[in-house]
Amino acid sequence: MFELNKTLTYNAFLLLWEQLKDFLITLGDMGQVFVKVVKRILLLRINFKETLEQSKRFAYDSLPISLTIVGMTSAIIAMQLAPELAKQGGADYTGSLSALVMVRELAAIMSGFAIISMVGSSFASELASMAVSEQINAMSVLKVDYIEYLIVPRFLAGVLFMPVIFIISATFGLICAGYVSNWCADLSLLNYFTSLWHGLFIRDIFIALLKSSFFGGTIALISCSCGCFTKGGAKEVGLATTKAVVWSFLVIAVWDFVFASIFYL
Amino acid sequence: MSIEVKNLSKIFDKRYVLKDISFKVNNGETLGVIGFSGSGKSTLLKIISGILEKDSGEIIYPENSEIAMAFQYSALFDFLDVFDNISFPLVERKELRGKYSKSEIEKIVKEKLKMVGLEGIEDKYPSELSGGMQKRVGFARAIVTNPNIILYDEPTAGLDPVTSTMIEDYIVQLKKDLNAACIVVTHQLSTIKRAVDKVIMLYQGSIVFSGGVEELLSGENPYARQFVSASIQGPMNIATK
Ligand SMILES: Nc1ncnc2c1ncn2[C@@H]1O[C@H](COP(=O)(O)OP(=O)(O)O)[C@@H](O)[C@H]1O
Numbered sequence: 001m002f003e004l005n006k007t008l009t010y011n012a013f014l015l016l017w018e019q020l021k022d023f024l025i026t027l028g029d030m031g032q033v034f035v036k037v038v039k040r041i042l043l044l045r046i047n048f049k050e051t052l053e054q055s056k057r058f059a060y061d062s063l064p065i066s067l068t069i070v071g072m073t074s075a076i077i078a079m080q081l082a083p084e085l086a087k088q089g090g091a092d093y094t095g096s097l098s099a100l101v102m103v104r105e106l107a108a109i110m111s112g113f114a115i116i117s118m119v120g121s122s123f124a125s126e127l128a129s130m131a132v133s134e135q136i137n138a139m140s141v142l143k144v145d146y147i148e149y150l151i152v153p154r155f156l157a158g159v160l161f162m163p164v165i166f167i168i169s170a171t172f173g174l175i176c177a178g179y180v181s182n183w184c185a186d187l188s189l190l191n192y193f194t195s196l197w198h199g200l201f202i203r204d205i206f207i208a209l210l211k212s213s214f215f216g217g218t219i220a221l222i223s224c225s226c227g228c229f230t231k232g233g234a235k236e237v238g239l240a241t242t243k244a245v246v247w248s249f250l251v252i253a254v255w256d257f258v259f260a261s262i263f264y265l
Numbered sequence: 266m267s268i269e270v271k272n273l274s275k276i277f278d279k280r281y282v283l284k285d286i287s288f289k290v291n292n293g294e295t296l297g298v299i300g301f302s303g304s305g306k307s308t309l310l311k312i313i314s315g316i317l318e319k320d321s322g323e324i325i326y327p328e329n330s331e332i333a334m335a336f337q338y339s340a341l342f343d344f345l346d347v348f349d350n351i352s353f354p355l356v357e358r359k360e361l362r363g364k365y366s367k368s369e370i371e372k373i374v375k376e377k378l379k380m381v382g383l384e385g386i387e388d389k390y391p392s393e394l395s396g397g398m399q400k401r402v403g404f405a406r407a408i409v410t411n412p413n414i415i416l417y418d419e420p421t422a423g424l425d426p427v428t429s430t431m432i433e434d435y436i437v438q439l440k441k442d443l444n445a446a447c448i449v450v451t452h453q454l455s456t457i458k459r460a461v462d463k464v465i466m467l468y469q470g471s472i473v474f475s476g477g478v479e480e481l482l483s484g485e486n487p488y489a490r491q492f493v494s495a496s497i498q499g500p501m502n503i504a505t506k
C-alpha cells in the first residue's frame with residue numbers, strides 16, 4: 001500500500017516536473033529568439049521582401065475571422081446591453097459603453113484570438129515542419145540566417161499589422177453594435193454614434209494600439225519559437241502547433257491583465 | 266589536404282554517438298562512410314557542416330572553404346520553386362546579396378541544373394518532383410556556391426537501382442568538376458563501388474574499418490565482411506545500442 005502511494009505521488013510529481021521543465025525550456029527558447037530578433041532589427045538586418053510577404057499574409061488571413069468574431073461579440077453585447085439600458089432610461093449611454101468595452105478590451109483580445117487561430121497556428125506548424133524536414137538546417141548550411149529570413153519578418157508583421165487589424169475590426173464591431181441597438185432597442189443611429197463619440201478617448205485608442213502591437217509581436221514570437229525548435233516528425237509538428245496556440249492564448253490573457261493594471265488601475 | 270577530422274567525439278544523452286573519429290579527405294577524393302542505422306553517420310556530417318556542435322576533437326580545413334551538404338531527404342524549401350531553391354544562397358546570403366545580377370543568377374541556376382542533368386524545371390515546386398529529381402535539385406542547390414567540400418547523406422537511399430546509378434555518376438562528376446573533397450554516407454554497396462575512393466565503417470560511434478574499396482570487399486576485416494555479406498552473424502550486433 002505504502003509502495004503504491006509512493007509511486008503515485010512520485011509519478012504525479014514527475015508529471016508536474018516534466019511540464020514545468022517543458023514550460024521553462026519553451027520560455028528559454030522564446031527569450032533567446034526574442035534577443036536575436038531584436039538584435040537583428042536594431043542592426044537593420046531586415047529582409048523587406050519577406051516582411052512584406054508575411055505582413056500581407058498576416059493581414060489577409062486574419063481579417064475575415066477577426067471581423068466576424070469582433071463583429072459578433074459587439075453585436076451580442078449591444079443586444080444584451082441596449083434593451084436593459086433603454087429600460088433604465090440610459091439608452092443614450094449604449095454608444096459610450098460599447099466604445100469603452102470594445103476599444104479598451106474586447107476588440108484587441110478578440111482579434112488576438114482570431115490571429116492566434118489563423119496566423120499563429122500556421123506560423124508554428126510551418127516552421128515546425130521546416131525544422132523536422134531539415135529545411136532550417138539546410139538554411140544554416142547555406143549560410144543564410146534563419147532568424148533574419150524566417151522569424152524577423154513574421155515578428156514585424158505581427159507588431160505592425162495587429163494594430164491595423166485592431167482598428168478595422170473595432171470600427172466594424174462598433175458599427176455592428178449600432179445597428180443591433182437600433183434593431184433591438186429602437187435606439188436611433190444618430191443617438192448611438194453621438195454617444196459613441198463621447199465614449200471614445202484618444203488615450204484609450206493609443207493604449208489599445210500599443211497593446212495590439214504587443215499582442216501581435218507576442219503571438220508571432222511564441223509561434224515561431226515553438227515551431228523552429230521542433231525535433232521529430234509529424235506528431236511533434238502537431239504538438240508544437242498546439243503548444244504555440246495554447247501558450248499564445250495564455251500569454252495574451254496575461255498581457256491584457258498587465259496592460260489593464262498599468263494603464264487603468 | 267582539404268578536410269581532416271581528428272579525434273572527433275560527440276555525446277548525446279551521456280552516450281558516445283561518435284568516439285575518437287579521425288580521417289582525412291583530399292581534394293578530388295571521395296570518402297564513403299558506412300555503418301548501421303544509428304551508428305552516427307548523419308551526426309558526423311552535421312558536425313562537419315556546423316549544424317551540431319562537437320564535444321571534442323578537431324575539424325581542419327582551409328579557411329576560405331565552402332562546405333555544402335546534400336540532405337538525406339533533400340530538405341528543399343517547399344515554399345519556393347526550383348529556381349528560387351537553387352538561387353537561394355546567391356540571393357539571401359548576406360555576403361553574396363546583390364553580388365549577382367538577375368541574368369547572372371539565371372545563368373548560374375541553369376548551369377547547375379544542367380550539371381545534375383535537369384533542364385526546364387525551374388518553375389516546378391519540390392512536391393511536383395520525383396524523389397530522384399528532388400535529390401538532384403538538392404545537389405544543384407548545394408553546388409551553386411562552388412563548394413570545395415561536399416557532404417552527401419544517403420544520396421541513393423530509397424531510389425530505384427537505375428536512378429541510384431545516375432546519382433552515383435553525378436557524385437563522381439561533381440567531384441571532378443569542382444575538384445572537391447567529398448564525404449558520402451551510404452548503406453549501398455553499389456554506391457561504394459561506383460562513387461567512392463576509400464571507406465570508413467562506423468559501429469557504435471567508432472571506426473571499425475578504414476581502407477580502400479578493394480580492401481573492404483576482400484573480406485579480411487571481420488566487420489567489413491559482415492557488412493558486405495549482409496550477415497546477421499559477426500562481430501556487430503544490431504540489437505545492442
Ligand atoms: N539531436 C539528437 N539528440 C539525441 N540523440 C540523437 C540526436 N541525433 C541523433 N541522435 C542519436 O545518435 C545516434 C546516431 O544517429 P545518426 O547520426 O542519425 O545515425 P545514422 O545517420 O548513422 O543512422 C542515434 O542513436 C540517435 O538516436
Ligand SMILES: [Mg+2]
Nearest residue numbers: 306307308337
Ligand atoms: Mg542518417
